[in-house]
Amino acid sequence: METFDYVIVGAGSAGCVLANRLTADGITSVCLLEAGPPDWLPWIHIPAGFIKTFYHPGVNWMYSMEPSEWTGGRRIHAPRGKTLGGSSSINGHIYNRGQPLDFDTWAQMGNRGWGYADVLPYFKRLEARQGESDATYRGRDGSLTVSDIDWTHPLCEAFIQGAVEAGIPRNPDYNGGKQEGVAYAQRTIQNGRRVSTARAFLHPIRNRRNLSVVTEAHATSLIMEGKRVRGVRYAKGGRGGPAIEVRASRELILCGGTYNSPQLMQLSGIGSPELLARHGIEVRHALRGVGENLKDHYAPRFVARVKNIETINERVRGLKLASEVAKWVFQRKGILSLSPTLVYAFWRSNPDIANSDIQLTFTPASYREGVQGELELQPGMTVASWQQRPDSKGYVHIRSSDPFEAPIIQPNYLTEEGDRRVLLAAMRLARRLLASKPLEPYYDHEDFPGPKVQSDDELLGAAKERGTTTFHPNGTCRMGPETDPMAVVDDQLRVHGLQGLRVVDASVMPTMLSANLNAATMMIADKASDLILGKTAPEPIVVAT
Ligand SMILES: Cc1cc2nc3c(=O)[nH]c(=O)nc-3n(C[C@H](O)[C@H](O)[C@H](O)COP(=O)(O)OP(=O)(O)OC[C@H]3O[C@@H](n4cnc5c(N)ncnc54)[C@H](O)[C@@H]3O)c2cc1C
Numbered sequence: 323m324e325t326f327d328y329v330i331v332g333a334g335s336a337g338c339v340l341a342n343r344l345t346a347d348g349i350t351s352v353c354l355l356e357a358g359p360p361d362w363l364p365w366i367h368i369p370a371g372f373i374k375t376f377y378h379p380g381v382n383w384m385y386s387m388e389p390s391e392w393t394g395g396r397r398i399h400a401p402r403g404k405t406l407g408g409s410s411s412i413n414g415h416i417y418n419r420g421q422p423l424d425f426d427t428w429a430q431m432g433n434r435g436w437g438y439a440d441v442l443p444y445f446k447r448l449e450a451r452q453g454e455s456d457a458t459y460r461g462r463d464g465s466l467t468v469s470d471i472d473w474t475h476p477l478c479e480a481f482i483q484g485a486v487e488a489g490i491p492r493n494p495d496y497n498g499g500k501q502e503g504v505a506y507a508q509r510t511i512q513n514g515r516r517v518s519t520a521r522a523f524l525h526p527i528r529n530r531r532n533l534s535v536v537t538e539a540h541a542t543s544l545i546m547e548g549k550r551v552r553g554v555r556y557a558k559g560g561r562g563g564p565a566i567e568v569r570a571s572r573e574l575i576l577c578g579g580t581y582n583s584p585q586l587m588q589l590s591g592i593g594s595p596e597l598l599a600r601h602g603i604e605v606r607h608a609l610r611g612v613g614e615n616l617k618d619h620y621a622p623r624f625v626a627r628v629k630n631i632e633t634i635n636e637r638v639r640g641l642k643l644a645s646e647v648a649k650w651v652f653q654r655k656g657i658l659s660l661s662p663t664l665v666y667a668f669w670r671s672n673p674d675i676a677n678s679d680i681q682l683t684f685t686p687a688s689y690r691e692g693v694q695g696e697l698e699l700q701p702g703m704t705v706a707s708w709q710q711r712p713d714s715k716g717y718v719h720i721r722s723s724d725p726f727e728a729p730i731i732q733p734n735y736l737t738e739e740g741d742r743r744v745l746l747a748a749m750r751l752a753r754r755l756l757a758s759k760p761l762e763p764y765y766d767h768e769d770f771p772g773p774k775v776q777s778d779d780e781l782l783g784a785a786k787e788r789g790t791t792t793f794h795p796n797g798t799c800r801m802g803p804e805t806d807p808m809a810v811v812d813d814q815l816r817v818h819g820l821q822g823l824r825v826v827d828a829s830v831m832p833t834m835l836s837a838n839l840n841a842a843t844m845m846i847a848d849k850a851s852d853l854i855l856g857k858t859a860p861e862p863i864v865v866a867t
Pocket of ligand 1: 331332333334335336337355356357358376401402403404405406407408409410412413414415416417418539540541542577578579580582583586792793794795827828829838839840841843
């Protein structure tokens, strides 16, 4: 049986950053286990390939959420990356850190060292920002390219102008001093290619002799001696593959993501005793918060038919597609180099509140019946809208004691009345912006939900009918002090009550961020590497907010 200083389970957004940092001295030995294959699938690397990996079982766990009242009894597709880079290899490339308030809330909940001033140096350390930016907030010397969109479209310009006329100011950098406003999205795309965490942090260091990367290694249970975690068992090649054990002399670190990290803990007897008993699993360590507190963003989309101009929909077929492919192959430009979302707006559901609480996205394209994966034939444009910091919470529970069976994922979207209220404000704003004066020359009519849908109940009905996840689940191993009965890890990301086990991924977020989660997940991993190695944290950057 092999032994390493550290064993990391999951080579996703967090796992790749962590493997990079922990092996930087050339001495500390790390084994990085990844259930999926290497990231060789070409669609991963072409930004518009997002639409192909969305339902690709070769690189995607292809989870499905449980039906619920506010999703109209639908099962919503829940993609998660299953390859080197994890979800950063199949995500929408958007770079969005969140608001200072988000991290200050984490600190106020008793998590020392997680306030905005503490985490800002890590965001900066990770990134290689291209383009104009304020050096107080943005980094240039990291490994993660963050670029601006180099493709414009009159519909995007008109949408932005419409937002400005509605009182939402243009914001030159929503990852800078202030998030609020409207702007083109910033992306983790370099020279027309996706920058996953595998590309930025793992591939450049694959020749380090103290790093061992094992793909198609599905971790099935933790090896424990009393309350000390010693290592992990995995099945090489997945179900039916040989069972292999690997030991960690210092720590085992779970980076399996919001669905899989709690699943692996529950399978190993760490979690709620009632849940474990239901599946005949011996309780090794009772910890009620494991798998609970699941938060996610829920977004309905408004679609309008477009006239007098071509949208992306018409460019993805026949000769036009051939010309776009040529553009990408020879120049790394054109629609294949685009992320699925082009413009972002952050605004308030109510003029009396201090911080924006709704997020909107605009794209000059539309999906067939709201199903991501296939663009419509006729010209269309879409505005998605969601509440940034919802209170509704759900759970991730094992379905059985079989480690290869998908967990039960129930986000319980919109169960809190306050969340429905904010979502309604977001939907009304989305509709208003779609029908703005600058978009008038191109706006034919609202296709979904359509002009008949007006009352709160009707709008919520539309949200039920077509709302989807925006792929930001978190919180199932939430960070918090011992006094928080539902906390799973402490502010050093060590699992409460156990030795030799940390969780480092999006599952530890104590509250939902006003953001897409990739940037913060990488930040968590970078900060975790200092905590694990006992390094001094960088000097906090205190800015007026
Ligand atoms: C379709 C989609 C679009 C998104 N768009 C954006 C976006 O535009 N911008 C943004 O900021 N965020 C986006 N996100 C969210 C963001 O990518 C994730 O929040 C982030 O990648 C989560 O990182 P993680 O490290 O927690 O988990 P992941 O990156 O999912 O990594 C977990 C890794 O662990 C592996 N693993 C899991 N279980 C096991 C096991 N038992 N054994 C071995 N390995 C295991 C997985 O295969 C995976 O590689 C999107 C996500 C998706 C799925």
